[in-house]
Amino acid sequence: MLASTLDFVRRFARNRGALVGFVLVLTVIGVALAAPWMFPRNPLRIVGRPEIWPFTSWRYPLGTDSLGRDIAAMLAYGARTTLLIGLFASLTATVIGIGVGATAAYLGGWVDEVLMRCTELFQTIPNLIFVLTIVAILGQKIEYVTIAVGIVTWTPIARLTRAEFLSLRDREFVQACRAMGMGNFRIMLGEILPNALPPVIVLSSLVIAGAVLFESAVSFLGLGDPNVSSWGRLIGDGRTLIRTSWYICAVPGLAIMLTVLALNLVGDGLNDALNPKLRDR
Amino acid sequence: MAPELAPRPAPILALDQLQVSLFTRRGVLPAVDGLSLTVAPGETLAIVGESGCGKSLAALAVMRLLPEPPAKIVGGAVRFMGRDLAALSEREMQRVRGRDISMIFQDPMTSLNPVTTVGAQLVEAIRRHTDVAHGEAVNRAVELLRRVRIPDAERRLTDYPHQMSGGMSQRVMIAMAIACGPKLLIADEPTTALDVTVQAQILELMKELQATSEMGLIIITHDLGVVAEIADRVVVMYAGRKVEEAPVEALFERSLHPYTRGLLGATPSASRRRGGRLVDIAGSVPGLAELPAGCAFQNRCPDVFDRCRAERPMLAPLLPRRSAACFGAEKELSRDAAIVGA
Amino acid sequence: MPLLSVLSLCVRYNSAKGIVRAVDDVSFDVEAGETLGLVGESGCGKSTLGKAIMRLVPACNGLVVLDGQDITRLQGRTLKSARQTMQMIFQDPYGSLNPRHDVGTIVGQPLSVAGWSRRDIRDRVTELMEKVGLPAEAVRRYPHEFSGGQRQRVGIARALALSPKIIICDEPVSALDVSVRAQVINLLKDLQQATGVSYLFISHDLSVVEHICDRLIVMYLGRIVESGRSEEVWQQPAHPYTQALLAAAPVADPRFARSRTRRLLQGELPSPLDPPAGCAFSTRCPLARERCRQEKPVLRAIQSGRKVACHYDLIEQSAAEPLAVSAAG
Numbered sequence: 001m002l003a004s005t006l007d008f009v010r011r012f013a014r015n016r017g018a019l020v021g022f023v024l025v026l027t028v029i030g031v032a033l034a035a036p037w038m039f040p041r042n043p044l045r046i047v048g049r050p051e052i053w054p055f056t057s058w059r060y061p062l063g064t065d066s067l068g069r070d071i072a073a074m075l076a077y078g079a080r081t082t083l084l085i086g087l088f089a090s091l092t093a094t095v096i097g098i099g100v101g102a103t104a105a106y107l108g109g110w111v112d113e114v115l116m117r118c119t120e121l122f123q124t125i126p127n128l129i130f131v132l133t134i135v136a137i138l139g140q141k142i143e144y145v146t147i148a149v150g151i152v153t154w155t156p157i158a159r160l161t162r163a164e165f166l167s168l169r170d171r172e173f174v175q176a177c178r179a180m181g182m183g184n185f186r187i188m189l190g191e192i193l194p195n196a197l198p199p200v201i202v203l204s205s206l207v208i209a210g211a212v213l214f215e216s217a218v219s220f221l222g223l224g225d226p227n228v229s230s231w232g233r234l235i236g237d238g239r240t241l242i243r244t245s246w247y248i249c250a251v252p253g254l255a256i257m258l259t260v261l262a263l264n265l266v267g268d269g270l271n272d273a274l275n276p277k278l279r280d281r
Numbered sequence: 282m283a284p285e286l287a288p289r290p291a292p293i294l295a296l297d298q299l300q301v302s303l304f305t306r307r308g309v310l311p312a313v314d315g316l317s318l319t320v321a322p323g324e325t326l327a328i329v330g331e332s333g334c335g336k337s338l339a340a341l342a343v344m345r346l347l348p349e350p351p352a353k354i355v356g357g358a359v360r361f362m363g364r365d366l367a368a369l370s371e372r373e374m375q376r377v378r379g380r381d382i383s384m385i386f387q388d389p390m391t392s393l394n395p396v397t398t399v400g401a402q403l404v405e406a407i408r409r410h411t412d413v414a415h416g417e418a419v420n421r422a423v424e425l426l427r428r429v430r431i432p433d434a435e436r437r438l439t440d441y442p443h444q445m446s447g448g449m450s451q452r453v454m455i456a457m458a459i460a461c462g463p464k465l466l467i468a469d470e471p472t473t474a475l476d477v478t479v480q481a482q483i484l485e486l487m488k489e490l491q492a493t494s495e496m497g498l499i500i501i502t503h504d505l506g507v508v509a510e511i512a513d514r515v516v517v518m519y520a521g522r523k524v525e526e527a528p529v530e531a532l533f534e535r536s537l538h539p540y541t542r543g544l545l546g547a548t549p550s551a552s553r554r555r556g557g558r559l560v561d562i563a564g565s566v567p568g569l570a571e572l573p574a575g576c577a578f579q580n581r582c583p584d585v586f587d588r589c590r591a592e593r594p595m596l597a598p599l600l601p602r603r604s605a606a607c608f609g610a611e612k613e614l615s616r617d618a619a620i621v622g623a
Numbered sequence: 624m625p626l627l628s629v630l631s632l633c634v635r636y637n638s639a640k641g642i643v644r645a646v647d648d649v650s651f652d653v654e655a656g657e658t659l660g661l662v663g664e665s666g667c668g669k670s671t672l673g674k675a676i677m678r679l680v681p682a683c684n685g686l687v688v689l690d691g692q693d694i695t696r697l698q699g700r701t702l703k704s705a706r707q708t709m710q711m712i713f714q715d716p717y718g719s720l721n722p723r724h725d726v727g728t729i730v731g732q733p734l735s736v737a738g739w740s741r742r743d744i745r746d747r748v749t750e751l752m753e754k755v756g757l758p759a760e761a762v763r764r765y766p767h768e769f770s771g772g773q774r775q776r777v778g779i780a781r782a783l784a785l786s787p788k789i790i791i792c793d794e795p796v797s798a799l800d801v802s803v804r805a806q807v808i809n810l811l812k813d814l815q816q817a818t819g820v821s822y823l824f825i826s827h828d829l830s831v832v833e834h835i836c837d838r839l840i841v842m843y844l845g846r847i848v849e850s851g852r853s854e855e856v857w858q859q860p861a862h863p864y865t866q867a868l869l870a871a872a873p874v875a876d877p878r879f880a881r882s883r884t885r886r887l888l889q890g891e892l893p894s895p896l897d898p899p900a901g902c903a904f905s906t907r908c909p910l911a912r913e914r915c916r917q918e919k920p921v922l923r924a925i926q927s928g929r930k931v932a933c934h935y936d937l938i939e940q941s942a943a944e945p946l947a948v949s950a951a952g
């Protein structure tokens with residue numbers, strides 16, 4: 001076990017981009033965790049003069065927005081929102097996706113047909129509009145945004161899981177398990193799933209990035225939770241001042257871009273590390 | 282070239298101490314280590330060995346089709362009709378491939394382009410090297426298909442590869458390979474993926490084509506039965522090195538190298554003794570990164586002695602037109618010579 | 624009573640273009656302690672037959688009787704206990720072992736499924752590893768750390784776990800190097816001598832089958848065309864297809880190979896979607912006559928222990944006209 005974990009870490013580290021991405025993600029996590037210490041008071045409070053440019057004042061290193069709120073504080077707390085939503089939305093999507101994909105592939109027949117039609121249904125509904133609709137129905141709270149994003153992003157995971165299961169189902173080692181009398185459930189969970197997981201994990205990490213973007217879009221449109229600070233919301237609030245104090249949009253925009261990029265790089269690295277064909281290259 | 286070769290026509294291909302290395306994370310591996318061989322016009326040379334012995338890489342090196350990042354020719358010469366192919370530029374090499382030297386591969390299903398018709402691929406092969414109009418090329422394509430004994434040749438031109446069986450696709454591959462009358466055809470495991478009756482047909486076809494054209498044929502295989510059916514001379518490779526070379530009958534009658542003897546003993550049709558134990562060669566082929574000093578075969582050889590572990594045996598012409606890289610064989614033969622009558 | 628009896632087994636499956644009769648009315652027996660070879664080229668149905676006997680693919684007709692018990696339509700727990708008598712070894716050493724489990728787990732799986740205790744499993748696994756010639760500490764290693772031949776040994780150890788009476792070997796050595804093949808074949812023979820297990824040995828390689836099998840069955844397009852003792856079939860084939868197979872098989876003896884005159888089988892296998900009416904081999908048979916094209920031959924006994932499905936089998940021909948027919952090899 002230890003040897004294979006070290007092996008995994010080594011393979012991951014060989015990809016320079018993945019290492020950079022990993023460091024960036026750790027930084028974001030670090031900032032998110034440290035936010036209450038760095039900025040002990042409510043980030044949505046008005047603390048100073050509005051529209052102070054970044055790097056011009058020691059007290060407000062990233063400047064202030066149109067109402068005089070500290071951008072650095074809002075960015076730090078926004079990191080928490082972003083990560084939480086990204087993580088939980090991806091988790092929701094992964095659980096639904098694996099469940100649907102595995103069941104469809106292993107049971108086949110009409111179950112497969114029905115589940116695949118459902119998947120297609122979810123895929124054809126325009127994603128952003130669907131998210132907005134769910135948030136509009138359920139309400140503007142961070143939990144509902146998370147659920148909405150999760151519901152919209154599970155389809156690629158389901159398709160991938162199903163494809164992996166289908167190809168693994170006919171492999172000889174699965175037939176060997178059937179030949180010894182192993183039950184279906186045990187084969188699915190114990191034999192097929194561990195082999196199907198690696199590409200699904202990679203996809204899940206990319207889904208986190210997608211969730212971040214969705215959440216930003218929702219908050220940008222002002223339909224997110226009004227009590228939390230989020231990066232998308234920052235951009236949305238800065239919309240009106242984009243000609244003069246464009247930094248209010250640019251700074252959180254840059255943060256989103258770097259985070260999504262970092263997640264994609266980590267996803268690449270995971271792919272290299274988990275993909276056995278690249279061994280000994 | 283080895284001095285024991287009696288005056289024969291000039292070889293079309295002469296490999297001279299060819300060295301191909303694989304540059305991997307674990308270091309530089311000598312995948313082909315000092316391979317020398319010749320092929321005369323009209324002759325069939327078989328290169329025999331198990332997986333990992335370097336036979337396919339040697340063939341790809343001749344065609345300059347090595348996968349460049351890990352593999353590279355690092356030494357030796359590949360002389361085709363006097364020219365060193367290793368020194369040619371890619372453009373010059375493209376003129377050689379398909380026209381002077383052709384190659385066919387193991388799995389015809391993956392060697393043919395699945396999205397274009399067989400006719401289109403044949404015509405393309407013809408027009409690449411000969412300056413003919415499209416109509417004339419189509420006629421030649423039909424001729425070629427007939428020559429490789431595909432029934433209903435005209436209709437087959439519009440078939441796609443997936444509509445053909447394995448045997449038929451391999452015939453198409455052969456047709457493409459001989460389209461421009463090459464002097465040398467390299468066949469890498471051409472029948473391994475085929476059924477036995479189809480295999481026999483394809484081998485028969487290759488022999489026929491060769492008989493009418495003085496084309497040299499190199500056949501790479503792990504199957505000693507195929508070697509016995511079709512080869513004139515045999516080169517045996519192990520772990521990247523050539524360990525024995527002999528005319529085919531001599532090789533089967535009395536092989537000099539213990540590895541060759543082991544292979545023959547492990548082949549059921551060669552042992553011709555029903556129910557007896559097959560000779561199995563203990564152990565397995567050492568990985569290229571773990572080759573021992575001295576003879577590569579030492580850990581599996583039933584007749585190993587000290588010198589084998591200390592020194593690497595070089596190929597020596599032990600008998601007329603035969604060579605082997607084995608100290609044991611040398612000792613045995615010099616003893617025989619002493620007995621026979623020095 | 625034979626250990627395994629297959630009676631009129633049929634396996635059909637639907638493809639996009641129609642119904643394919645992969646196995647068509649196949650009947651044979653395997654006795655305890657014997658090795659029966661199943662030979663044929665691609666499309667003959669031998670692999671499908673092996674899987675149907677193992678109940679991995681459904682049979683649409685016919686019976687499989689194992690050790691006196693009809694297992695053709697068993698389900699659930701009864702099927703599971705029947706499975707302990709019969710196991711399978713697969714062709715691809717790289718695909719037949721789960722890459723995520725260590726070798727000890729893999730070999731112990733049949734025992735775990737059968738409900739053995741952990742300690743008993745551990746002991747039995749050690750015993751099995753030794754039987755197949757693998758070092759005991761290898762149980763903690765993963766399949767990718769082993770060579771093809773060693774993986775095949777792991778597969779054999781797994782198949783032996785519950786001491787089955789018969790093992791179906793589906794091309795067990797085709798994907799291995801020549802020298803490794805010999806090791807595995809010798810191992811299979813040794814195990815048979817030590818435990819008395821029977822083998823149903825499926826292969827396309829005639830020389831291997833002839834070496835290891837006591838009796839053999841030749842299949843073509845889903846039907847049996849000939850069966851009998853190995854040396855008898857080898858020396859004097861009764862069915863023209865068997866003769867063609869033997870003629871085509873390369874022989875590792877250059878003098879013999881080049882001096883023999885043989886007639887090679889021409890043409891292609893007919894599409895299984897549209898098999899010929901009458902005898903399936905009639906489209907390629909050098910001796911085909913009118914009756915062959917219209918009437919399907921039945922598998923009939925011609926001598927003790929030999930059966931052939933041919934209207935004008937070669938033995939009958941050579942008895943009637945001893946000089947006119949050229950025998951194989």
